Amino acid sequence: MQGTSFLSNILTGSKKAVIKLFDHPFRSVGLNFIDIKILKHLPAGKLHLRKVANFKIHFTNPQEFLHALKEIFVEQCYHQKLPDNSLIIDCGSNIGISILYLKKIAPNSRIIAFEPDESNFMILEKNINVNQLHKIELHKAAVWTENTTLSFRVTGSMGSTIDQEKHDTSVKVQALRLKDFLQQKVDFLKIDIEGAEFEVLKDIAPDLHNVQTLFLEYHGTYQQNGELLQILNIVQQAGFKFYIKEAASIYDSPFINEKNGAWGYDVQLNIFCHRISRQ
Secondary structure: OHHHHHHHHHHHHHHHHHHHHHOOHHHHHOOOHHHHHHHHOOOOOOOEEEEEOOEEEEEOOHHHHHHHHHHHHHOOOOOOOOOOOOEEEEEOOOOOHHHHHHHHHOOOOEEEEEOOOHHHHHHHHHHHHHOOOOOEEEEOOEEEOOOEEEEEEOOOOOOOEEOOOOOOOOEEEEEEEHHHHHOOOEEEEEEOOOOOHHHHHHHHHHHHHHEEEEEEEEEEOHHHHHHHHHHHHHHHHOOOEEEEEEOOOOEOOOOOOOEOOOOOOOEEEEEEEEOOOOO
């Protein structure tokens, strides 16, 4: 009996290994198990090029590249039905993976994109050019509540952010008032600006009636819970229905308050805002 049980365990383990090899999340974008292993072990900080989902994509951070691919192309967090000639505004474009996906689902869309991080912007331009994408307006700038210059903490990653405390390591970047771009119908507005979303959202609140769908990534601490409540009130007052998903699992046991990794926030949420027409 023990021999039979041992053999059964081996067969079960082998079956699971085969399933893992051929059935994994990235299969839908043309990457196999070996591809993922190779990507995970590529050196960070060096420019790489990989063809994924019929796009050529440059990147320097393999872990962030895989994370963005999974969230945007595999889980399709921006998936929606957009008009043929949509106007899309992408705040916090990073290296452009969001733009590639949006061009996939809305090829004739016009996209206005903002990315203030110098390193990210250089790769963003490469990814737009190598895929010969058109009707894209790139701004090497942060979105803010006025046209100005801001202190910015540059990381060359998804974590680059406006530095309101003005650390010595910060650099000056151009900032453009998002409100000025919302004086027209916008089919999709994506805001992923690493902690600056509350101030920006307050400024654009009177213009949200021009926006059809809104994606907002919220970053905050427990001390900023009041800001989160105000954000939800703003989108509700603008006529949106919202759906919330956790963007990152920061606390395995929230009552204990022991952070799962080196996170700067207590709460990181994806907030999906859309208009539901009642028949």
